[in-house]
Amino acid sequence: MSTSDASVPRKRRPKKVLSASAKYEIWLQLVRGEATIGQAATSAGVDRSTIIRVRQVAKDGALTALAASRPGTPGKSARDVELEEANAEIDRLGEAVKELAVKLTLLEKKGGLD
Template identity: 50%
Template structure:
């Protein structure tokens, strides 16, 4: 049996979990001017700071997705792009080290172990 939830301090609304679709609805309503932040908070039964946070996160998510979007290519997140670039750099460095080792071996010749 789950533990009972503590009651919120006097004057505060109880915490409410919003579904992703509700968060999106809040963001669109505020973005399009259909509702102010206060009106959206009242309509969804949350604190105004929650509406501000939802809008900030939605805006940043949209900016990140647009930054990762390259015309003609499937979307790649910034993290995936950095990982691919790092792997290319590792392969380039590996090839360089191998080439230098071969050059050194040919230049110095094979030496004895004793």
């Protein structure tokens, strides 16, 4: 490469978008040890950083799904489980407020509060 070549910017190749199923297949190859990151990138026609990102997103997604899964709740999404937990907390707090209201009423009747 001559010095004049260094001043000419390199053309970036167009960004290739991988489908979800292609990303999944790449992830499976990596998990099974069938391909390295470099091999997967070359095969898919993308940059190594894309493969690294696919691997990280798959790991994060799996961990999120596993954390949200509860025995005996098949087919419920993480959002559904979270909503059920929030509703249970609302019910618990509602009962606590009722109990405190009764105590306050009793104290007021006894003249304990002015």
